[in-house]
Amino acid sequence: MTTAQRTALTVDIDVRRDGFRVQVAFEAGREVVALFGPSGAGKTTTLNAIAGLVTPAKGTIAIDGTALFAGGGREAVNVPARARKIGYVFQSYALFPHLTALKNVAYPLGGAPDAESQAMGHLETLGMADFAHRYPDELSGGQQQRVAIARALAREPRLLLLDEPFTALDESLRRALRKELRAICDRMQIPVVLVTHDLSEVLALADRVVVLERGRVVTQGSPLAVLQRPGAETVSRLVGVENIFEGTVLSSSQAEGVTTCDLGGLRLEVPYAPLSQGARVRIGLRAGDIIVAGERPSGLSARNTIAGVVRAVARKGFEAEAIVDCGRDVRVEVTPRAVKSLGIAPGKGVWLVIKTNSCFLIE
Amino acid sequence: MIWDAFFLSLRVTAVATVIILVLGLALGWLFARARFRGKLLLELLVALPLVLPPSVVGYYLLRALGSGSPVVEWLHIELLFTWQAAAVASAVVGLPLMVQSARAAIANVDPALENAARTLGSTEVGLFWRVTLPLARRGILAGLILGAARALGEFGATLMVAGSIPGKTQTMPLAIYDAVQSGQRDAANQMVLLMTALAFLGLWFVRGIESPRKRKAPKERAA
Numbered sequence: 001m002t003t004a005q006r007t008a009l010t011v012d013i014d015v016r017r018d019g020f021r022v023q024v025a026f027e028a029g030r031e032v033v034a035l036f037g038p039s040g041a042g043k044t045t046t047l048n049a050i051a052g053l054v055t056p057a058k059g060t061i062a063i064d065g066t067a068l069f070a071g072g073g074r075e076a077v078n079v080p081a082r083a084r085k086i087g088y089v090f091q092s093y094a095l096f097p098h099l100t101a102l103k104n105v106a107y108p109l110g111g112a113p114d115a116e117s118q119a120m121g122h123l124e125t126l127g128m129a130d131f132a133h134r135y136p137d138e139l140s141g142g143q144q145q146r147v148a149i150a151r152a153l154a155r156e157p158r159l160l161l162l163d164e165p166f167t168a169l170d171e172s173l174r175r176a177l178r179k180e181l182r183a184i185c186d187r188m189q190i191p192v193v194l195v196t197h198d199l200s201e202v203l204a205l206a207d208r209v210v211v212l213e214r215g216r217v218v219t220q221g222s223p224l225a226v227l228q229r230p231g232a233e234t235v236s237r238l239v240g241v242e243n244i245f246e247g248t249v250l251s252s253s254q255a256e257g258v259t260t261c262d263l264g265g266l267r268l269e270v271p272y273a274p275l276s277q278g279a280r281v282r283i284g285l286r287a288g289d290i291i292v293a294g295e296r297p298s299g300l301s302a303r304n305t306i307a308g309v310v311r312a313v314a315r316k317g318f319e320a321e322a323i324v325d326c327g328r329d330v331r332v333e334v335t336p337r338a339v340k341s342l343g344i345a346p347g348k349g350v351w352l353v354i355k356t357n358s359c360f361l362i363e
Numbered sequence: 364m365i366w367d368a369f370f371l372s373l374r375v376t377a378v379a380t381v382i383i384l385v386l387g388l389a390l391g392w393l394f395a396r397a398r399f400r401g402k403l404l405l406e407l408l409v410a411l412p413l414v415l416p417p418s419v420v421g422y423y424l425l426r427a428l429g430s431g432s433p434v435v436e437w438l439h440i441e442l443l444f445t446w447q448a449a450a451v452a453s454a455v456v457g458l459p460l461m462v463q464s465a466r467a468a469i470a471n472v473d474p475a476l477e478n479a480a481r482t483l484g485s486t487e488v489g490l491f492w493r494v495t496l497p498l499a500r501r502g503i504l505a506g507l508i509l510g511a512a513r514a515l516g517e518f519g520a521t522l523m524v525a526g527s528i529p530g531k532t533q534t535m536p537l538a539i540y541d542a543v544q545s546g547q548r549d550a551a552n553q554m555v556l557l558m559t560a561l562a563f564l565g566l567w568f569v570r571g572i573e574s575p576r577k578r579k580a581p582k583e584r585a586a
Contacts, residue, residue: 053478081481094479098497107493108483155483 006030009159009191013049013059013069015042022046022215026208028191032182034206034223035195041212043195044091047161050193051088052081063158063191087152091163091195093144095136101147102132108155122150126180142173149184160185160192166201178204199227199241203282203362224282242287242321242331244362249279258303258356265327269303270359282362287321287333289358293351294342304354306330310346313339320344324352365550367530368538369557372515375446375534379453379514383461384507386454391465391503392491413459417519424452424524442524446532449525453514461503461510468502469495505569512565516558 012025022042026033035043048054050061052068055078061069068084070077095104105122109115123129126146136144145165152160165181166174182205185192194205202209202223209227210220219226227244247263258269261281270283297305308326320339322332330352334344344350393399394406412420427434428442428451435441442448472495480490496503518536525532527541535554542551 048478051478051482053481081478082484082486084482085484086482088479088482090475090479092473092475094473094475096476096479096494096498107480110484151483 008064009033009050009193010060010062011046011050013046013056013061015045015049015054015056015059017045017054020045020215022049024210024212024215024217026210026217026220028193028208030189030191031207032185032192032194032205034202034209035193035212036197036199036202036209037212037218038197040214042215043197043212044163045215046212047088047163047193047195050159051086051161052079052084085155085158087155087157087160089145089148089152089160089162089165091165091167093136093148095144095147095151097136100133100135101128101139101150104136104147105151105154107151119150119154122154123147125153125184126150141168142177145169145177149181153184153188157190159190160188162192162194164195164197166196166198181205200362203227240286241284242333243285245283245285245328247281247283249275249277249281251277259361263328266306266330267327268354268359269356270361271356273361284360284362285330285354285358287331289354290330290332291353292322292324292332292334292338292342292344293353296351297353300353302353302355304352304356304359306352306354308350308352310344310348310350312346313344324350326352364529364538364542365553365557368533368535368554371446371530371532372534372536375449375453375521376511376515378447378450379457379517380507380511382450382454383457383510383514387458387461387465387506387510388503390458390462391469391506392495394462394466395469409462410459412456412520417456417517418523420455421452421520421523424448424455424520428524444524444526444528444532446525449517449521449532449534452520452524453517456517456520457510457512457514459510460513461506464506464509465499465503468499468506471502472498501572505572508565508569508572512562515561 006029007027008030009028011027013022015022020042022045024042024046035046037043045054049056049069056069058071059069060067067077068079096107099107101123102116102119106115106119109118112118120129120132123132126149128143128146128150131139131143136147139147145168166177169177178201185205194201196202206223208221209223211218211226224244224246245263245266245268247261250260250262250267252259252272252275254272254274257272259271259273259275260267260269261283263283268283275281291302296307306326308324308330310322311325311329312323314321315336319333320336322334322339322344324330324332332352338344342350390409394402425443426432428448429435430441442451476494476498477490480494485493516536517534518540521534522537527533527537529538529541533541535558539551539554539558542554
């Protein structure tokens with residue numbers, strides 16, 4: 001086993017709070033685990049329990065084989081939050097408003113004589129050295145987040161917890177910080193647990209994803225496997241994207257505004273992205289954005305017209321979902337009336353029409 | 364007479380203010396953050412002197428500090444009709460103002476900040492000094508000044524437990540009453556002006572604390 005795979009964090013908890021119950025179990029190596037789910041799923045409660053801010057009714061929390069919490073009986077272990085050595089970046093960052101960025105980062109270093117120079121080092125790592133003497137309310141959201149991460153790292157944590165670290169930021173900043181955070185996670189070689197309700201965050205940052213809903217684990221595994229798992233209705237509903245394909249770039253033309261991708265037998269033209277040939281990509285496609293035709297259509301603006309064979313049709317509420325084999329299985333949403341008029345049934349040959357702009361790149 | 368009363372008042376108020384600070388901080392924190400049985404009852408008891416006639420508060424203190432009370436038996440101290448009794452009476456009457464203000468200021472500190480301090484290695488006492496207190500200090504200081512001003516002006520309860528012995532327990536408010544009763548109008552005028560000036564200063568100070576200038580003191584985080 002590699003170091004990344006060996007279990008570093010074990011969580012198996014049952015938390016009861018104000019009539020709300022969270023039962024979550026997962027393990028993590030030295031990797032990034034995303035807790036993914038809608039609000040109210042118990043994601044933050046799980047983080048708080050790991051950090052020691054909330055006490056579970058029963059269960060186990062252990063890092064590197066050392067119990068931080070165990071049981072609820074007489075033999076119970078419950079290491080207080082202050083002694084857990086866990087870095088926690090709160091959703092609102094929770095920077096101390098009466099302290100400068102530097103003093104915030106120096107906070108966990110206590111009275112060490114070189115506390116401030118150490119803190120300065122952490123600020124430099126996050127590119128925040130120039131803002132060391134500013135107060136939190138003099139910093140932008142992205143800058144506050146960097147200070148919060150620097151402060152969590154100054155704790156020399158055995159585990160890093162991130163609660164919706166990017167929600168307060170705009171899209172371009174989000175991308176840049178995601179990249180940096182990924183680099184920090186790789187360098188630190190400690191488990192990182194990330195709470196998010198954003199699919200692209202899961203795919204960009206996480207090695208593993210644990211999907212939560214109403215206080216329970218729905219499914220867990222590698223992000224792509226979890227998101228593609230057929231029948232994982234909760235997941236596709238949470239994600240809102242039924243088709244996710246992984247593949248490589250064949251060509252990319254800025255002038256034509258398209259990037260052509262090979263998605264393992266399925267060739268799709270997607271909106272232009274500055275990617276070189278051979279680059280790995282993930283493409284998302286909503287089932288409802290696909291048109292089904294009984295014969296080969298012509299004279300369309302849509303760039304993707306793909307032949308396939310229907311493998312299965314299932315009724316989903318007021319809609320019907322067909323799985324069409326086009327080299328890869330594509331899930332398509334149609335009305336029951338269309339199923340009838342086109343004679344969509346297993347074995348039937350159809351054409352799928354997909355607009356370039358319906359396909360989107362997932363980072 | 365004026366200056367005796369003035370310095371006695373200062374001494375009584377200083378001791379009362381220390382008591383108000385320590386008890387007020389502890390109770391303010393307890394009421395803002397702790398959950399325990401009988402909390403409401405304790406809150407009402409502490410607030411009671413705000414609405415009770417001072418003579419009633421004084422009567423209770425008289426019984427509590429008088430001979431035969433458990434406090435006296437247990438601690439072997441006789442406080443009645445000493446300036447220390449005046450300080451206790453002033454503290455009891457000034458305390459609710461401090462507690463109310465400190466409680467509100469501490470409750471207003473975002474609990475997420477205290478949680479952050481915990482994950483960063485702070486003990487409960489450590490985070491109180493390094494996070495809660497600095498962020499709540501404006502409300503606490505305002506409450507302390509109001510409590511001290513109330514203590515300085517204490518009349519009824521002080522009269523009950525300390526009497527009005529010139530040079531010994533006769534604080535300014537009592538001396539003013541005495542001066543008016545005995546027709547010493549000049550002395551009364553001077554002391555009234557002095558008290559008014561002190562009260563005015565106190566209120567002015569509280570206003571300054573409540574509306575700070577930009578940045579000199581970082582603002583408390585709302586919600």
